[in-house]
Amino acid sequence: MYDVNSRHAEDFINHEEILETLAYADENKDNVGLIDALIEKAKLRKGLSHREASVLLACDIAEKNEEIFKLAEQIKKDFYGNRIVMFAPLYLSNYCVNGCTYCPYHAKNKHIARKQLTQEEIRREVIALQDMGHKRLALEAGEDPVHNTMEYYLKCIDTIYSIKHKNGAIRRANINIAATTVDNYRLLKEAGIGTYILFQETYHKESYLQLHPTGPKHDYDYHTEAMDRAMEGGIDDVGLGVLFGLDKYRYEFAGLLMHAEHLEAAFGVGPHTISVPRLKRADDIDPDQFDNGIDDDIFAKLVACIRISVPYTGMIISTRENQKTRERVLHLGISQISGGSRTSVGGYYEPEPEDAKSEQFDISDTRSLDEVVRWLMEMDYIPSFCTACYREGRTGDRFMSLCKSGQIQNCCHPNALMTLKEYLMDYAAPETKAIGDRLIEKEVLNVPNEKARKIVMENLRLIEEDNRRDFRF
Numbered sequence: 001m002y003d004v005n006s007r008h009a010e011d012f013i014n015h016e017e018i019l020e021t022l023a024y025a026d027e028n029k030d031n032v033g034l035i036d037a038l039i040e041k042a043k044l045r046k047g048l049s050h051r052e053a054s055v056l057l058a059c060d061i062a063e064k065n066e067e068i069f070k071l072a073e074q075i076k077k078d079f080y081g082n083r084i085v086m087f088a089p090l091y092l093s094n095y096c097v098n099g100c101t102y103c104p105y106h107a108k109n110k111h112i113a114r115k116q117l118t119q120e121e122i123r124r125e126v127i128a129l130q131d132m133g134h135k136r137l138a139l140e141a142g143e144d145p146v147h148n149t150m151e152y153y154l155k156c157i158d159t160i161y162s163i164k165h166k167n168g169a170i171r172r173a174n175i176n177i178a179a180t181t182v183d184n185y186r187l188l189k190e191a192g193i194g195t196y197i198l199f200q201e202t203y204h205k206e207s208y209l210q211l212h213p214t215g216p217k218h219d220y221d222y223h224t225e226a227m228d229r230a231m232e233g234g235i236d237d238v239g240l241g242v243l244f245g246l247d248k249y250r251y252e253f254a255g256l257l258m259h260a261e262h263l264e265a266a267f268g269v270g271p272h273t274i275s276v277p278r279l280k281r282a283d284d285i286d287p288d289q290f291d292n293g294i295d296d297d298i299f300a301k302l303v304a305c306i307r308i309s310v311p312y313t314g315m316i317i318s319t320r321e322n323q324k325t326r327e328r329v330l331h332l333g334i335s336q337i338s339g340g341s342r343t344s345v346g347g348y349y350e351p352e353p354e355d356a357k358s359e360q361f362d363i364s365d366t367r368s369l370d371e372v373v374r375w376l377m378e379m380d381y382i383p384s385f386c387t388a389c390y391r392e393g394r395t396g397d398r399f400m401s402l403c404k405s406g407q408i409q410n411c412c413h414p415n416a417l418m419t420l421k422e423y424l425m426d427y428a429a430p431e432t433k434a435i436g437d438r439l440i441e442k443e444v445l446n447v448p449n450e451k452a453r454k455i456v457m458e459n460l461r462l463i464e465e466d467n468r469r470d471f472r473f
């Protein structure tokens with residue numbers, strides 16, 4: 001039975017509740033009165049329930065969809081301004097014992113090169129990432145209890161945080177690894193990870209069991225309840241996501257919001273981020289073999305509907321998407337994007353040899369970080385390398401309450417400008433720097449009060465003239 005507070009997957013992601021939600025959405029997708037009322041409710045910026053949001057997702061009245069897009073754009077502006085947080089993935093290992101039918105790391109794939117970074121290789125990769133300008137990483141790995149132990153991850157995190165090359169430093173390492181125990185989550189928290197990310201892949205249990213036929217990931221309940229265990233282990237920033245293309249997107253959307261509602265109800269804090277990956281071509285994976293691919297229009301609608309349903313939750317888009325698609329959805333709700341990414345185990349320090357490829361999937365946006373930064377600034381976005389919230393202990397409900405009161409803006413805007421300035425000084429191409437300096441000059445005037453504005457201006461001067469780094473609020 002559906003119960004948002006229950007700790008059992010089948011209760012908080014209840015199949016019957018999702019089916020009823022989809023039927024309710026179908027019945028009401030042309031109900032202009034209800035749709036207007038829901039749009040009005042979303043304007044209060046307190047979010048929508050999975051049932052309400054599902055009606056808006058199902059609605060195909062062009063003029064109402066226009067209103068939904070406009071509102072998403074406005075909410076994005078109100079909560080995140082024109083800042084976009086930058087990050088890069090770092091694949092630690094592609095050893096995997098699971099049988100996921102959509103992922104080339106599946107255990108039966110005998111021709112993909114299997115690799116696990118040594119601590120020395122991690123050093124080289126991290127220095128290469130720091131030399132690009134990255135400060136925030138998402139660590140990635142397959143699931144293999146023999147090769148990819150918790151001890152290995154803890155060592156990697158320690159190595160990553162210890163490397164200081166020139167003015168570089170990784171200031172926040174998020175981690176996307178297989179579901180694990182409360183004790184292990186506690187160890188990850190103690191090691192100083194930022195967000196624990198785990199994609200549900202699909203909320204549809206029957207499909208899930210078919211898509212994950214073998215290995216520990218086959219256990220739907222253990223996977224679905226992972227965020228509860230992570231929170232119990234003290235990790236208060238968790239990142240949700242589904243892999244769009246595996247099952248029907250409307251089912252996934254309802255499941256995703258139910259999961260967010262559950263975390264909020266059970267722990268008093270919803271997800272820190274939601275990722276919106278779409279299935280991609282990869283070594284031995286053909287996305288055309290899967291029936292539920294979604295086109296760019298539906299993808300944009302999904303992003304907009306997530307944005308208005310969970311206004312306080314950051315949204316992440318990776319280089320799975322090309323420049324054009326990213327451009328289309330950025331203003332609809334995305335708050336974090338990756339740049340200059342490699343999905344191979346190693347590959348930042350030097351390209352992988354042709355005969356030993358370990359990539360997880362094909363990247364669509366192959367531009368360098370500097371090109372992505374410049375492109376964002378040309379569209380008047382502020383690329384932000386800020387990690388201050390995490391380092392100042394503003395995580396979980398502390399972060400959410402600052403978000404909900406609107407106060408977070410007072411930190412985010414100045415921090416984005418100062419960390420962008422660091423990037424421009426240390427890593428940008430001359431043309432990128434010129435564009436960035438003009439943008440900062442304009443944006444510093446938008447720092448909310450005069451006292452803060454003066455401090456920011458002074459800090460910007462110190463970054464430029466005294467080569468001082470790491471200012472933050």
Ligand code: SAM
Pocket residue numbers: 102103104140141142143176177178179198199201217242243277278279280281282285320360361
């Ligand atoms: N091993 C971890 C787990 O069990 O959840 C996940 C790490 S994996 C490196 C990160 C994510 O990549 C997966 O959760 C999946 O959603 C995504 N992924 C796998 N195959 C993909 C493909 N062919 N196209 C796009 N994304 C894919």
